Amino acid sequence: MKLPPCQPLAWKDLPALLDRVLPSQKLSHEAHKERQAGSGQTLTSLGSYWKGRKPLILNKACVLGCLLPATDDPFRDLEIFELLMGMDRASLAARVKKRPTAKEVFLNVPLANPRDWFEFEPDVLPGPGMLDPKDPAVRSLKVRWRGDVGLADRRRLEAKLLPDKPYGELIWDLYRPEEVPDVHDHIWDEVNDHYGTSARSFPELVEQAGVARFGRRPMFADPFCGSGQIPYEAARLGCDVYAADLNPIACLLTWGAFHVVGAPPEERARVEEEHRRLAEEVRRELLSLGFETDSRGRQAKTFLYCVEARCPQTGWAVPLLLSRVISQMDGVVAELVPDPERRRYRVAVRYGATPQELEEAKRTGTVRQDGRGGAPYLYHEVGGVPHRTRIADLRGDYRGPKGETLNNLRPWERDDVAPRPDDLLQERLYCVEWLEQGPDGRTRTVFEEVRDEDLEREEAVRRHVEEHLEEWRARGWLPDMRIQPGANTTQPVRERGWTHWHHLFCPRQLLTAALVRKRCTASTACAFANLLNWNSRLAGWDPSRNNVQQTFYNQALNTMYNFGCRALPRVESLLEAPRQRPADPVGGACRVVSRPVAETDQPADLVVTDPPYGDAVHYEEIYDYFIAWLKDSPPAGLPEDWVWDSRRPLAITGEDDRFRLAMVEGMERVASLLSEGGRVVIQFTHQSAGVWAQLANIVWASGLQVDSAWYVATEADNALQAGGSYVQGTVLLTCRKRTQDLEGLSNLLEYELEEEVRRQVETLAGVNEQALKRPGGHSVFEDPDLQLAGYAAALSVLTRYRTIDGRDMVAEARRPAVAGRASLVDQMMEFAVSLANNLLVPRGLSAEVWGEANPAERLYLKLVDLESRRLNTLDTAQNMAKAFRVEDYRLQLASAKSNDTRVRLPSSLGKLVARPDAPAPAAKGRRKTAAKGPTGHPATLAETDVGAVLLALAEVLKETNGDLVLEHLMQNASPYPRRKPRLLAIAEYLETTYRPIKQECANAANVLVGLLRNQRL
C-alpha cells in the first residue's frame, strides 16, 4: 500500500507504526545501554535521586511509533523505524567513538573500484582493481571521499569496518544516538521517500506527521510525568507538551528538563550565568563566616562524622564505624586509641596502611555483623576483653502493642539540630579532609585527626545555626515540617529519633543549604535539590573513591553510622549548571502542571505515560525530603499554582482494587480528552501474568481499546537486589478510544482470539524470516515478543467489546476482584497465552513433540534453544517460566547470571531429574503427570520423556555400556514402545541444539540417537 500524500488529515485513519512493528530487541539493548550510562544520562544530572526513570530511547520509540503510520510492508516500516532510532548500520557507523578517515576506509574495505568512492592525490594510480592497499606507494597517497558520494552511502561503507558482533555487544563501544549530533543526517531522503514528507529534522517530521494525522502539530500529554523523561523526549522531537504529576518534585525535575537542560542556546547562557552567580555568592558568604578554614588558612574539603554510643557493658563511648578505612586510595585508616580516663577513644588518622592493613581495617570497625543479614552489633575490647552489644539493644528496641518496633531513643524536638548530651546516640566529627599546598606547590588533600580548634569551630557552627533557626525558618530557607510516618519515612524516626525533615542534616549542612536556598531561583532549584541529595546525614562516605555518596542511592531513607559533610569545594561543583549536549533543546510549547491525573484538563493527540503500577518506589513519601525545603517559599519563576505537598491520599499506589479504581478514574479522564485518532501508550513494569487481567480491566473501564503490546527488556546485575540479579522489563500497551459498543459471546470470542493470536504471531515471525535472510541478519523478535503478541491479541479482541455474554464489561471491570475466583477476563487471557505458547515451537522440534510436552519439558527445550542462539538472559528465562507457569525455574539453570544464564546439561543435572522421594538419579517406574504446585507447575523433569533422555545422556557421558543405557531408558520411559519415537525426536533435537553450547553433550546425544535408531524391539 502506498501511503496517501502527507496532507492535512490524510493519515487520520491509518494504523500506527507501533500497532505493527517495533525493533524491540535492539531497543532493549539501547535502553540497557542508556541506563548503564548512570550520571551520563541526559536528564540524570538534574536529579539522580529520582528513581524509576524511563529511558529516553524507549520514549522516543513510543512517540514516533504512535505518530507515524504503518503501511502494508511491515519489513520496510521496521527498516525506517530503525533509521529514525539510529539503529541501522549506517547510524551505527556514525556512532563510533573515532570515525575512520577516508583513507582508513579505502585501505580496509575491499572495493571493486575505489575510484567510484574516493579521489586520490597524486592521481597516478593504475585503473580499477589494481590497487594494492599494502603497496607503500598506495599507503603514502592522500585519499578523499568523492564529492558526489552521498552521506548515507559513505556511512554504509564505513559500517563495513564495524566489528562483527551481535547488536547488544556492538553498541557498548559506541555513543548513544542522542550523543551524536549528526547521527541522523543520512536518513532523511529515505524517510521522506517512505512517508512522502519533506523533513530534514525530527521537529519537521513530527510537525508534518502531526498535520497529516491530526491537522496540527501534535499535542502530547503525560499525566504521570515523574522526572520528565517521557515529555522531555516528546518535546525534543518537536511536539507541544503537557506534563503533569501529583508530586511537585516530579514537576520541578520536568520543568528543569525543559528549561535548564532543554533551554535554547540564548536562554541557556542566562541559566549558566545564574548558576555561576549563585555559587560565587555562596562561596563569599560561607568563607566570610570562617567555619571552614583553619588557623593555617587551609580550606576544608570534607568533614567526616560518625554516630557514637556508650557501650552498656563498659560505659565507654565508642565511635560507630562499619569500617576503619578512611581512604583506600591514599592508604589512610582510623586507629582507635583508648583513653581509659575519659572512657572513650581518640580517633587517630594513620597514613601508609598496606593493602593487608586496609583489608584488616575494613573488617575491624566497631559495627560488625555475623554473616550477611545478621543483626549489627557494637564491638570493642577493653583490656583485651571483647564486648558486643546489638545495635537494637543500644536503642532499646521492643515490640509495641501493634507489633511495631519502638525504642528508647528520644524523639528529637523541632529546635534540635544535634543530639543532646544525654541522648543514647551521639554524633562526632572524627576526621577532616583539608586542602593544602604540597612541597611541589600543588594543591593536595590530607586527612587529619580532629584538633581542639576544629571542635571549637564545630561548636561555633552549631551555635550559629541555632541562633538563626527561627529567622531562617520564617524566611523559608530551612524546613519546618514533621516527617509523616510511612513505609519508608518511619525508618529515620525509628533508627535515630529524627522527627522533622531538617534533622536529616547536620548543622554545617543546614548552614550551607540555607545559604543556597536563600538565593535559589527557578533555574537553580534543581541544583539546590541536588545539593540536598548529596549532602545530608544519610550521605555516606565512600573510602574507595574519597567521595561523599548520595542520600538516595536507592529508594529508601537509610540512616548511616558515618557520613561525609561537604565543605565549599565539594559544594561548588554541585552548583554548576548541568552539562548540555548540542541536540538537547526542546522545540514546542511545554506546560508543567502539578495535578492529580483525575483532574487532567489538556486535550491531547498522543499520550505516553508510565503510571505508578505496583511501584516499589514510594514517591509520595520519600520526596517529602525535598518538598520540606521548598514548600514554604517556592523559588520565584516556577509556576505559582503548583501544590507543594505530596498529597498522599491522592497518590495512586499498590496494585489492588483501590489502585484499579483510581487508575480507571484517571485514565477515563485522559481518554475523554483524547482527540479523534489519538493514541495512548501505557508503559508498565512487567511483573506477573495477573497484571494483564488488571490492565484489561483498566483499559476497558477507561473507554479505551488495545491495539498492540510490546516488551522491552532492560536488565542489570545489581548487588543491591536480593539474590544479586535484578531484572526489569517494560511492557508498552498501545491503545485508542473505543468507538463502538460491540456485543460478544464468549464461545465465539475464542475463535476470534485464536485467529488474532495466530495473525499477530505470524506477522512477527514473517518479519523475522525476512530479517534473517539479510546478510548477517539477526532475529528482530524473540519469544517474549511473540508471547506478548498473544496477550496483545487477547486484549485487542476483548477490549473491542462493550458486553460479553450480556455482561457489561465496563461495569465488570470496576467490580472488586474476588479472591481465588478467576474472572472471565482471567480465563480469556490464559486461553490466549496458551494459544501463543503453542506457536512458540523451538526451531528443529516437531509441533507434535511440543504439543505433548508438559510445562517443565517446554521450559527446558526452550531454554536449550535460547542458549544455543545466545539469547540466554535471565530475563528471557523468567519470561519463559512465566509463560509456561513453571514455578521454580532456577532448578533448570546451572547459572542464573543475568546476561549469561546456563541451562543444566546432562553433565551436571543436579536435582533436575531426581524424584522428590528418591535421591538416586536413575528413576524407574511408570510415567506420571508431575504434581501441580500451588500456583504453577514444578520445574522438575523427573518422570518425563525429556528427563528420561537426559538421564540416558548422563550415562552415555559416563561411558556406560550402550545396552545398559537402553535398558535404563526403557525402565524410565514406560510404556516404552509407544514413547520411543518421542524419545528419539527429543534426542535428535538435543543433539543439534547442544552443539553450540557443549560439544561433548551433543556428541553424547549423537551416540544415543544411534543407539535408539539401531535398537530392535
Ligand SMILES: C[S@@+](CC[C@H](N)C(=O)[O-])C[C@H]1O[C@@H](n2cnc3c(N)ncnc32)[C@H](O)[C@@H]1O
Ligand atoms: C512510575 S512514576 C513515573 C516515572 C517517569 N516516567 C520517569 O521516567 O521518571 C509514576 C508517577 O506517578 C505519580 N503519581 C502517583 N499518583 C498520581 C496521581 N494520582 N496523579 C498524578 N500523578 C500521580 C507519581 O508521583 C510518580 O511520579
